[in-house]
Amino acid sequence: MNDRQPGSTSPKAQLIAGEVRRRIVEREWQQGERIPDEADLAVTFGVARATVNKALQLLADEGLLDRRRRAGTRVALNPVRKAIFTIPIVREQIERAGMKYGHRVVAQRRSPIPDETAARIGVPPGREFIHLRAVHYGDERAFQFEDRWINPDSVPGLDKVDFRHQNANEWLVRNAPYLRADIAFSAENADARDARMLGVPKGQALLILHRSTWNDTGPITTVRIACHPGYVISTAD
Amino acid sequence: MNDRQPGSTSPKAQLIAGEVRRRIVEREWQQGERIPDEADLAVTFGVARATVNKALQLLADEGLLDRRRRAGTRVALNPVRKAIFTIPIVREQIERAGMKYGHRVVAQRRSPIPDETAARIGVPPGREFIHLRAVHYGDERAFQFEDRWINPDSVPGLDKVDFRHQNANEWLVRNAPYLRADIAFSAENADARDARMLGVPKGQALLILHRSTWNDTGPITTVRIACHPGYVISTAD
DNA sequence: AGAATAATTAAGTTTAGACATAATTCAATA
DNA sequence: TATTGAATTATGTCTAAACTTAATTATTCT
CATH class of the missing domain: 1.10.10.10 (Winged helix-like DNA-binding domain superfamily/Winged helix DNA-binding domain)
Structure with missing residues (x-):
């Protein structure tokens, strides 16, 4: 390091x-x-x-x-193995790899958050959040599929933003600094929607990234990102 | 943080x-x-x-x-999202979860490293390493399947260690401090061996952890760890 | 105007010294 | 003997001052 x-x-x-x-x-x-x-x-x-x-x-x-x-x-008797990962902004990651970045919003609407999501960010279930689904492309090939919930009360002016023309991740990074963040990796078999969005067979193993951020006023956003097959997160830059 | x-x-x-x-x-x-x-x-x-x-x-x-x-x-214009993960020692992780730790070595022998592995750690292909395959159990249920290659020249006295009675991970942690480490996460569908070792259906999505460590004299060990379904790596302690 | 050069500035690092604080050791006490 | 308490000690933290270094700004020269 x-x-x-x-x-x-x-x-x-x-x-x-x-x-x-x-x-x-x-x-x-x-x-x-x-x-x-x-x-x-x-x-x-x-x-x-x-x-x-x-x-x-x-x-x-x-x-x-x-x-x-x-x-x-x-x-130390048991040297702890720590790993520092820098989670890049998708667009930068794609462009740094020499590919053309593309972005398509599949859905944007207000709706009550599902129980599991509510529990994840510590919010009473049934609250209305902005629900956003988008696919990020590199050279026309699907790179990541993100399923995001945004707290409408967390950032002023949020309601007026049209995320069809504005990458949600980048808007939030620029406009909603957070105090606490939680990131988790896991693996899941692609369900029907993942498969459709990423253009992969159903059941394909996908690296799943869950990220939630909080302010002092409460949760800002939580997102599940399904990465294309072969995606690797690594300490080495 | x-x-x-x-x-x-x-x-x-x-x-x-x-x-x-x-x-x-x-x-x-x-x-x-x-x-x-x-x-x-x-x-x-x-x-x-x-x-x-x-x-x-x-x-x-x-x-x-x-x-x-x-x-x-x-x-910062683009606050970099950094995440620090502490990679725990399997046994401690299992015991901290209140389960009984078990450990079974499936195979231990010297053999030439495959090309892909050689490339990963920057070693000429065909070199003889110690090849170790082991399963870690929590309460009799398979927790992780590790497939490890150890450089016999990296640590003196390595040849005499019998990893059937000695957890390789812990032995290495204690006896082979490293100067550089590489960690990477990805997702793979369980192949026949993964499925057998972990007791899961073939094709099951698994979180795969690749870790390699180096000394000033060269590579020490590289390991592919297949985690049981549902395994999550998280920043939250 | 443009290039080369000097001055300035803000962060980067180090130093010597001081006090704070947690753990340990050891002595005094009940 | 067990407990309390004081002395000790190594790390934790802070301060004021100095020097170093990279980048910017200003100046001079061509």
């Missing part, structure tokens, strides 16, 4: 983090073992304690170190 | 990050707009510039701010 070329001039904190990482990988410092405290390391590396602190914080965030006040810093 | 209760005594950097986040969400600072510089904010908030810097860094990491030297700090 934080790979730095050895030749490049890195900030000292990065260099120190790299050196500590190396000592762990090379087993100089064993799993579970206590490592020298910040003051010691500051002396041995010839930097200020704050710099050592920054480096160790970094490794703790990565899950490689366990740190506790007074108790000291230890090499 | 970094939600703090308003009542709790947060560090100042957290409080400032929260306040800046609020101003963005409340549209006091619009998308793309330049916000006051660190020195100004330090004065208005009555803290040192380093503290403001820490807070703004935090928000920049979240993708809410764009910062460039000399150019100043602006509210």
